Structures are given as structure tokens and as C-alpha cells.
Amino acid sequence: MNEQATGTTGVSASGAERLRVCEIFHSIQGEADAVGWPTVFVRLTGCPLRCVWCDTEYSFQGGEWRDIDDLVADVGAFDTRHVCVTGGEPLAQKRCLLLLQRLCEAGHEVSLETSGALDVSGVDPRVRKVMDLKAPGSGEAARNLWSNLDHLQAHDQIKIVIADREDYEWARAAVREHALEQRCMVLFSPVHGKLAPRQLAEWILEDRLPVRLQMQMHKQLWGDAPGH
Ligand SMILES: C[S@@+](CC[C@H](N)C(=O)[O-])C[C@H]1O[C@@H](n2cnc3c(N)ncnc32)[C@H](O)[C@@H]1O
Ligand SMILES: Nc1nc2[nH]cc(C(=O)O)c2c(=O)[nH]1
Ligand code: SF4
Ligand SMILES: [Mg+2]
Numbered sequence: 001m002n003e004q005a006t007g008t009t010g011v012s013a014s015g016a017e018r019l020r021v022c023e024i025f026h027s028i029q030g031e032a033d034a035v036g037w038p039t040v041f042v043r044l045t046g047c048p049l050r051c052v053w054c055d056t057e058y059s060f061q062g063g064e065w066r067d068i069d070d071l072v073a074d075v076g077a078f079d080t081r082h083v084c085v086t087g088g089e090p091l092a093q094k095r096c097l098l099l100l101q102r103l104c105e106a107g108h109e110v111s112l113e114t115s116g117a118l119d120v121s122g123v124d125p126r127v128r129k130v131m132d133l134k135a136p137g138s139g140e141a142a143r144n145l146w147s148n149l150d151h152l153q154a155h156d157q158i159k160i161v162i163a164d165r166e167d168y169e170w171a172r173a174a175v176r177e178h179a180l181e182q183r184c185m186v187l188f189s190p191v192h193g194k195l196a197p198r199q200l201a202e203w204i205l206e207d208r209l210p211v212r213l214q215m216q217m218h219k220q221l222w223g224d225a226p227g228h
Contacts, residue, residue, distance in 0.1 A: 017095050020045040021066045022059040022088060025227045026078050030218030032130045032157050033185060034111055039082040040075050044096060047089040049115055051138040053163060053191045058226055059088040068095065072102045086113035091120065100127050116158075117143035121151045129156040130187075135170050137163030137191070149178060156184045159214070163191040168203050181210040189214045192224075 022043040029039040043056070045063035066074075075083055083103050090096045091114050103110045104126040111128040114120060117140070120129055131148060134140040138161065152158070158180055160171040171188060180186045188211050190200045197215050204213055222228035 022063040091118040135167035186211040
């Protein structure tokens with residue numbers, strides 16, 4: 001179905017529920033708790049944020065309107081248990097909540113990559129949320145919706161992507177102030193190509209911080225190419 005037939009609402013004349021999708025691909029999960037698992041990625045189009053180091057600017061526009069039922073069928077065809085819904089900012093499209101629910105109902109182990117700027121309270125509790133807190137170096141720290149912390153479950157994860165020492169100190173303060181490690185797993189990730197992972201490792205060790213260092217494994221495997 002083309003964009004014209006769907007308009008801007010995402011609901012077609014026939015009532016089918018649609019989402020604007022940037023890409024669907026099969027890869028190795030490169031981030032967070034499920035790192036290493038063969039995973040199908042559904043990358044939704046569009047994001048209201050503009051993190052200065054964003055590696056998926058190509059997802060801000062374009063893509064195709066897709067029926068949610070067709071999407072779930074396409075995902076199923078990969079015969080893969082793990083599914084990661086990402087973007088762009090997936091929660092910027094309201095019907096993302098429906099997609100997440102349908103993927104769970106289809107028996108998948110579902111994770112959601114989200115910026116932390118949009119309300120996560122409506123996300124199906126079976127979904128593992130991987131929620132960023134945006135540090136100052138992203139340029140988007142004012143968008144953090146702190147009330148989201150109260151909607152995290154033990155299986156969720158908080159990720160902070162760190163560009164420099166200032167970001168690290170901000171992240172360290174956030175962990176301590178909000179007792180983040182008592183809510184769920186906390187991941188610190190260096191901005192790819194900007195902060196040396198070893199530097200971040202040394203800061204974490206020096207401070208005895210109860211957080212996990214993560215690097216984007218898919219970039220070690222495939223570089224920056226989209227679709228991996
Ligand atoms: C592209 S975003 C999509 C989901 C959502 N918009 C968000 O920001 O979480 C997926 C993850 O990639 C991270 N990311 C984006 N660009 C990055 C970079 N240059 N280095 C490290 N992580 C990056 C984001 O912080 C986020 O955790
Ligand atoms: N392989 C791979 N793993 C990922 N985990 C989170 C990703 C994302 O862009 O949200 C991502 C991605 O783009 N590729
Ligand atoms: S919120 Fe996510 S997709 Fe949007 S600009 Fe930031 S990193 Fe990129
Ligand atoms: Mg990515």
C-alpha cells in the first residue's frame with residue numbers, strides 16, 4: 001500500500017493498521033542483554049529527537065507503510081525467536097504498541113530499543129525494554145522523561161551512550177541519584193568512533209560502578225553499514 005492510500009494516520013480505508021517501516025533485517029543482536037542472539041530487526045521510520053551522534057539518520061524519513069499483520073508474517077518467515085523493534089524512535093508511532101503485542105502473541109522473545117523520551121507505560125509487559133537516558137553530549141538530555149523509570153521491570157535495561165568525560169560524570173550521577181542498578185541492568189556504551197571503549201572501561205573500574213560496559217558488536221562484525 002502506498003503512502004497516499006494510507007495518508008498520515010496509518011489506518012487505511014479498509015481499516016487495516018499500518019506502520020511506517022524503514023527496514024526489516026536478520027542479524028546478530030549487537031547490543032544490550034540479548035547480545036549475540038540471531039535476531040530479526042524491525043526498524044520503524046521517524047524520530048522526534050536529533051542526537052548528534054545518531055547512527056541511523058537514514059531512518060528519519062522514507063520507508064513504507066506496512067500492515068501490522070503482514071509485518072508479523074514477514075518476521076515469522078525468518079524462523080527466529082528473537083525480534084528487536086527499533087528505529088528511529090519506534091514509540092513515535094502509536095501503533096508500535098500493537099506491533100509489540102502481536103509479536104509477543106506470535107511467540108517471539110521481543111525487545112524494544114527506545115530513546116527514553118516517550119512514555120513507555122503502554123508497552124506490553126512481555127517486551128524487554130532497552131531504554132536510553134540521553135546524556136548531555138547527545139544534545140537531547142532535556143528530552144529524558146524521568147517518569148519512565150517507574151515503568152521499568154527487572155527484565156528491562158537502561159542504556160546511557162557516552163561521548164566524553166562530562167557524559168560519564170553525568171551518567172555516574174544519574175546511577176547514584178536514581179539508584180538505577182536497583183531497578184534493572186544498566187549499560188554504559190561509548191559513542192562509536194568517538195570515545196575509546198578502553199577509556200570508558202577504566203572509568204567504570206576506577207569508580208567501582210555497578211554497570212555493564214557494552215559495545216555495539218554488530219559494528220565490530222559489519223562496520224557502519226545499514227541493514228546489519
Ligand atoms: C538508533 S537508536 C534507535 C532507538 C531509539 N531511538 C534510541 O535512541 O534508543 C538504537 C540505539 O543505538 C544507540 N546509538 C545510536 N548512535 C550511536 C553511536 N554513534 N554510538 C553508540 N550508540 C549509538 C542509541 O543510543 C540507542 O541506544
Ligand atoms: N545488529 C544490530 N543490533 C542492534 N541492536 C540494536 C540496534 C539498533 O539500531 O537499535 C541494532 C542494529 O542496528 N544492528
Ligand atoms: S533518539 Fe535514537 S534514533 Fe532518534 S536521533 Fe537519538 S539515537 Fe537516533
Ligand atoms: Mg543501530
